[in-house]
Amino acid sequence: MRTAVVIGTGLIGTSVALALTDRGVTVHLADHDPDRARTAAARGAGTDAPPEGPVDLCVVAVPPAHVAATLADAMRAGTARGYLDVASVKGGPLRELQALGADLSAYIGTHPMSGKEQSGPLAGSGDLFEGRPWVLTPTRDTHTEVLNLALELVALCRAVPVVMDADAHDRAVALVSHTPQLVSSMVAARLEEAEETAVRLCGQGIRDVTRIAASDPRMWVDILSANPGPVADVLAALAADLDETVSSLRALQSADDGKRREGVTGVEDVLRRGNTGRARVPGKHGTAPAAYETVAVLISDQPGELARIFADAGRAGVNVEDVRIEHATGQQAGVVQLMVAPSAAPLLAASLRERGWALRQ
Ligand SMILES: NC(=O)c1ccc[n+]([C@@H]2O[C@H](COP(=O)([O-])OP(=O)(O)OC[C@H]3O[C@@H](n4cnc5c(N)ncnc54)[C@H](O)[C@@H]3O)[C@@H](O)[C@H]2O)c1
Numbered sequence: 001m002r003t004a005v006v007i008g009t010g011l012i013g014t015s016v017a018l019a020l021t022d023r024g025v026t027v028h029l030a031d032h033d034p035d036r037a038r039t040a041a042a043r044g045a046g047t048d049a050p051p052e053g054p055v056d057l058c059v060v061a062v063p064p065a066h067v068a069a070t071l072a073d074a075m076r077a078g079t080a081r082g083y084l085d086v087a088s089v090k091g092g093p094l095r096e097l098q099a100l101g102a103d104l105s106a107y108i109g110t111h112p113m114s115g116k117e118q119s120g121p122l123a124g125s126g127d128l129f130e131g132r133p134w135v136l137t138p139t140r141d142t143h144t145e146v147l148n149l150a151l152e153l154v155a156l157c158r159a160v161p162v163v164m165d166a167d168a169h170d171r172a173v174a175l176v177s178h179t180p181q182l183v184s185s186m187v188a189a190r191l192e193e194a195e196e197t198a199v200r201l202c203g204q205g206i207r208d209v210t211r212i213a214a215s216d217p218r219m220w221v222d223i224l225s226a227n228p229g230p231v232a233d234v235l236a237a238l239a240a241d242l243d244e245t246v247s248s249l250r251a252l253q254s255a256d257d258g259k260r261r262e263g264v265t266g267v268e269d270v271l272r273r274g275n276t277g278r279a280r281v282p283g284k285h286g287t288a289p290a291a292y293e294t295v296a297v298l299i300s301d302q303p304g305e306l307a308r309i310f311a312d313a314g315r316a317g318v319n320v321e322d323v324r325i326e327h328a329t330g331q332q333a334g335v336v337q338l339m340v341a342p343s344a345a346p347l348l349a350a351s352l353r354e355r356g357w358a359l360r361q
């Protein structure tokens with residue numbers, strides 16, 4: 001692939017464009033808000049000038065409700081040899097495109113399973129998709145050349161291709177992406193009216209659970225509107241668990257020993273099922289979950305501290321596999337948890353102590 005057009009230069013479009021530009025592809029950027037295309041171009045994601053002739057691949061990265069019409073317009077204009085979208089839902093846009101009478105042989109639906117709670121071109125990054133699954137939903141009509149262009153895009157973004165049927169994809173993401181978004185929003189919504197004294201106590205647990213509650217509601221209304229049935233099915237099952245857990249907790253308030261024992265069993269059951277489910281979540285790069293050891297280091301909240309700690313870990317010859325930052329409320333300090341291979345943890349701890357870092361248990 002030598003040339004591409006990216007339509008919709010928000011978080012995902014800009015991230016794709018940055019990755020392609022980085023690998024030598026000439027990328028033309030377009031957005032219905034020209035300022036966004038200019039901003040993406042200024043970040044080195046390509047040019048906001050239109051191409052002089054048809055390009056190899058047209059990537060549509062607009063909100064799901066606008067995907068089919070944008071694809072159909074681009075096809076009518078003869079923009080590219082192949083067309084794909086990156087929307088978080090696949091069945092709806094495919095059927096809309098069909099209804100618009102578009103040439104489905106030139107199109108493939110795709111969905112990178114990586115994102116952020118932020119939107120817009122400034123949030124984009126060229127490494128966003130590295131090691132992440134990228135779903136491709138070819139149909140019987142999809143031309144092999146178009147499937148190959150999509151596979152090349154996934155490879156250039158260093159993601160991992162996963163081929164699925166569009167509706168099976170929508171059922172899967174209802175479980176692993178769309179319901180978690182709603183649950184995160186619901187937990188965060190409990191804080192809306194909470195006492196300041198309670199909010200001040202927020203620790204890492206609620207930060208983990210509510211990160212995606214900061215996502216753009218307009219985008220998510222669009223996504224959920226295109227996948228309401230499968231998401232409602234998962235939420236209904238969750239509601240049954242919620243009902244049972246409420247009953248178990250009420251039983252724990254009882255004066256009756258037998259009832260309290262039932263309550264413990266009910267609460268323990270949901271927690272254990274949670275352990276089992278969590279253990280199935282794949283680790284980094286889509287591999288089986290790795291057991292890392294954590295080295296926790298106290299850092300002060302000032303510029304350059306994180307860079308310094310990573311540089312010191314590098315000097316110790318230790319690969320940091322994952323990282324978490326815990327901010328201490330009301331203090332100019334925090335704890336960085338460096339996740340490393342168990343065999344490397346003692347070496348890292350000793351080396352960081354030697355360089356003056358304070359370690360926490
Ligand atoms: N945010 C995520 O985590 C994530 C992850 C994977 C896939 N996606 C999908 O990627 C797509 C883009 O999401 P995003 O997070 O980059 O959103 P975003 O809001 O950051 O960017 C969307 C961009 O599309 C532009 N746009 C809207 N309508 C347009 C139109 N008709 N023509 C041209 N440009 C138009 C907007 O101006 C904006 O710049 C969505 O379909 C979303 O479902 C999002």
Ligand SMILES: O=C(O)C(=O)C[C@]1(C(=O)O)C=C[C@@H](O)C=C1
Pocket residue numbers: 087088112113114115116117176177178212
């Ligand atoms: O990590 C995040 O911020 C995301 O919400 C990413 C996430 C996800 O649920 O995994 C969200 C929606 C997209 O369609 C794909 C990825």
